[in-house]
Amino acid sequence: MSEATLNKDTGDERLQRVSPVKKTLSRPEFGAVSGAILVLAFFAVAASGTGMFSGSGIVNFLEVSAQLGIIAVAAALLMIGGEFDLSIGSMIGFAGILIAIPAVQFGWPLWAALLFAFSFAMAVGFVNGMLVVKTGLPSFIVTLGFLFILRGLAIGLPRLFANRTQIGGVHDTMAGDWLAPLFSGYVGTGLFQWLADIGLLATNFAGNPAVEGIPASVAWWVALTAMATWVLLGTRFGNWIFACGGDKNAARNVGVPVNTVKVSLFMFTAFSAAIYAALQVMDTGSADSMRGMLKELEAIIAVVIGGALLTGGYGSAIGASFGALIFGVVQMGIFYTGINTDWFQVFLGAMLLIAVLFNNYVRKKALEAK
Amino acid sequence: MSSQAPMIEMRNVDKRFGSVIAISDISMKVHRGEVMCLLGDNGAGKSTLIKTLSGVHKPSNGELLVDGKPADYQSPSDALDAGIATVFQDLAMIPLMSITRNFFMGREPTVGWGPFKRVDWKYADRVAMEEMGKIGIDVRDPSQPVGTLSGGERQCVAIARAVYFGAKVLILDEPTSALGVKQASVVLRYIAKARADGLAVIFITHNVHHAYPVADAFTLLKRGSSLGTFRKDEVSREEVLNMMAGGAELESLDAELSEFQRNEQHDDEITEGSLPASAAHGPQSSGARLATGY
Ligand SMILES: Nc1ncnc2c1ncn2[C@@H]1O[C@H](COP(=O)(O)OP(=O)(O)OP(=O)(O)O)[C@@H](O)[C@H]1O
Numbered sequence: 179m180s181e182a183t184l185n186k187d188t189g190d191e192r193l194q195r196v197s198p199v200k201k202t203l204s205r206p207e208f209g210a211v212s213g214a215i216l217v218l219a220f221f222a223v224a225a226s227g228t229g230m231f232s233g234s235g236i237v238n239f240l241e242v243s244a245q246l247g248i249i250a251v252a253a254a255l256l257m258i259g260g261e262f263d264l265s266i267g268s269m270i271g272f273a274g275i276l277i278a279i280p281a282v283q284f285g286w287p288l289w290a291a292l293l294f295a296f297s298f299a300m301a302v303g304f305v306n307g308m309l310v311v312k313t314g315l316p317s318f319i320v321t322l323g324f325l326f327i328l329r330g331l332a333i334g335l336p337r338l339f340a341n342r343t344q345i346g347g348v349h350d351t352m353a354g355d356w357l358a359p360l361f362s363g364y365v366g367t368g369l370f371q372w373l374a375d376i377g378l379l380a381t382n383f384a385g386n387p388a389v390e391g392i393p394a395s396v397a398w399w400v401a402l403t404a405m406a407t408w409v410l411l412g413t414r415f416g417n418w419i420f421a422c423g424g425d426k427n428a429a430r431n432v433g434v435p436v437n438t439v440k441v442s443l444f445m446f447t448a449f450s451a452a453i454y455a456a457l458q459v460m461d462t463g464s465a466d467s468m469r470g471m472l473k474e475l476e477a478i479i480a481v482v483i484g485g486a487l488l489t490g491g492y493g494s495a496i497g498a499s500f501g502a503l504i505f506g507v508v509q510m511g512i513f514y515t516g517i518n519t520d521w522f523q524v525f526l527g528a529m530l531l532i533a534v535l536f537n538n539y540v541r542k543k544a545l546e547a548k
Numbered sequence: 549m550s551s552q553a554p555m556i557e558m559r560n561v562d563k564r565f566g567s568v569i570a571i572s573d574i575s576m577k578v579h580r581g582e583v584m585c586l587l588g589d590n591g592a593g594k595s596t597l598i599k600t601l602s603g604v605h606k607p608s609n610g611e612l613l614v615d616g617k618p619a620d621y622q623s624p625s626d627a628l629d630a631g632i633a634t635v636f637q638d639l640a641m642i643p644l645m646s647i648t649r650n651f652f653m654g655r656e657p658t659v660g661w662g663p664f665k666r667v668d669w670k671y672a673d674r675v676a677m678e679e680m681g682k683i684g685i686d687v688r689d690p691s692q693p694v695g696t697l698s699g700g701e702r703q704c705v706a707i708a709r710a711v712y713f714g715a716k717v718l719i720l721d722e723p724t725s726a727l728g729v730k731q732a733s734v735v736l737r738y739i740a741k742a743r744a745d746g747l748a749v750i751f752i753t754h755n756v757h758h759a760y761p762v763a764d765a766f767t768l769l770k771r772g773s774s775l776g777t778f779r780k781d782e783v784s785r786e787e788v789l790n791m792m793a794g795g796a797e798l799e800s801l802d803a804e805l806s807e808f809q810r811n812e813q814h815d816d817e818i819t820e821g822s823l824p825a826s827a828a829h830g831p832q833s834s835g836a837r838l839a840t841g842y
Pocket residue numbers: 565568569570588589590591592593594595596597637
């Protein structure tokens with residue numbers, strides 16, 4: 179033990195100083211952040227002069243990124259915790275219907291419909307989670323079941339209550355509702371007006387700022403990313419999420435409430451899908467049975483691009499957010515540059531593969547030597 | 549010691565996994581300030597026994613008493629709350645997580661209040677470094693993933709963790725299997741210190757040199773059943789060695805070895821020369837007495 183004390187003052191001869199560069203390289207979100215910078219730089223050149231990087235253009239691709247980002251952050255926590263949720267996409271459609279039917283068909287106040295839809299979504303998340311932890315079945319299978327169940331309900335329920343698969347007229351119910359502003363409109367309108375007044379922001383013909391404020395979806399995206407990052411890195415619950423995904427038996431054996439953690443994460447993905455639905459329903463004024471199609475896969479792609487391991491126990495919420503940003507930038511970039519949108523899917527698949535290869539390499543590095 | 553209730557007691561405990569009977573009708577008492585060494589062949593049920601104590605398995609039958617009170621643990625976290633800390637044979641470590649995160653997994657120290665309650669990672673790093681230092685491992689970097697540590701270093705993290713959190717009972721399932729001489733002796737010293745502090749210690753090992761110096765009593769398991777508990781003053785080191793391996797095997801091994809190495813001092817091969825010459829021939833003489841147990 180004498181050597182141990184000796185080394186304390188002199189530093190450790192077995193430890194090479196890790197350069198800050200290398201430390202950055204080994205962060206899980208490194209790939210996604212640099213990927214986002216890359217695609218932004220690419221379209222800054224390729225789409226220059228198309229308005230993609232004007233105030234409203236930026237808001238456009240941020241809104242697309244934000245929607246995906248909201249569910250990707252939740253999916254990231256779940257994947258780090260060692261599970262998947264394939265029912266997110268269907269849940270978006272289903273939750274939208276659960277908002278619209280009571281609000282439009284039954285005449286409930288919108289806030290009541292929202293609370294109802296959120297509670298119901300989280301109850302489904304609870305059932306999802308309980309089925310996974312109690313049966314020990316792979317979440318892949320359990321949530322695949324719910325993918326179909328929820329989509330079926332999202333089609334069947336509006337047919338039953340309204341005889342069609344799209345329910346409009348939500349805009350009319352929004353006026354004066356106290357909960358609606360949480361999912362619609364803009365944040366920081368005063369600030370943007372002020373920026374326009376002092377000439378830092380372009381104005382339209384009527385003298386209003388070209389961008390009214392930060393869209394609600396973007397605010398949710400940023401808030402959820404910050405919250406998830408805080409939970410992961412700062413709290414006990416975050417440590418438990420990593421532990422559950424790393425090895426659930428080991429985690430349980432040292433006293434981590436594995437089942438509680440997993441079930442809460444399933445409830446959180448359902449909650450995030452309900453936020454997505456609420457934002458979309460209030461933006462478009464309608465709910466549609468087919469909303470959210472394939473979003474679960476896009477979310478998983480964003481999470482993997484964000485540096486998470488499919489096997490669990492490793493990843494980052496910030497990474498998933500940047501994964502979603504890459505999505506939004508490319509999707510809108512392709513639109514602005516007029517590239518045939520068919521290529522978007524080719525790009526997606528390629529991105530996914532590159533991300534997985536990269537992550538695999540990074541993990542090996544992390545476990546070999548630091 | 550005997551006037552108080554045992555710190556931990558098992559009464560006729562069975563554990564079945566489906567049709568597999570892993571342990572059956574086990575009764576055992578460990579008092580505070582006592583080191584109980586569990587002996588037995590591979591698959592004898594030692595790990596299963598301690599897992600029922602640490603809340604991993606619920607006994608299929610029988611009773612568990614801690615400090616004289618019935619203990620009905622639903623999960624390892626209940627057992628930990630009751631002050632029972634365990635070094636599992638598989639160590640219960642997460643390779644991708646750092647030393648500190650593993651050390652405090654499930655027991656993270658927090659600061660702040662309400663929604664701003666956060667883990668005090670600085671404090672956690674410091675404690676983890678200190679505790680590892682005490683066991684003789686000089687941690688380079690507490691944020692190093694456990695998967696990059698050597699097998700022995702990893703074992704030391706698990707041991708340091710259990711020693712740090714064990715308040716009443718310390719359970720160690722083959723903690724010294726991968727350790728160097730220095731670290732193993734530190735672990736044995738830990739066990740002696742835990743005993744002096746009044747903890748009940750349950751210690752599983754296949755190494756007689758580790759078992760004999762620290763144990764107060766030995767419980768012998770075979771094929772899921774207990775063959776009895778022996779106080780240290782009732783058995784010699786050779787008898788313990790015999791119990792561990794089954795006397796017959798050692799005798800025949802001894803004979804074979806002497807066959808191979810007729811010209812060398814073959815007696816030392818098994819006993820590693822640490823015994824007085826008179827005792828080195830122990831297995832032949834004392835094996836018979838215990839053989840009735842098999
Ligand atoms: N979860 C389980 N399901 C089915 N059988 C099990 C389970 N756990 C243990 N067993 C069986 O119980 C028996 C005892 O296992 P245990 O791990 O307790 O042995 P051990 O004495 O610790 O052995 P070793 O010295 O090799 O560690 C073994 O035959 C094993 O196959």
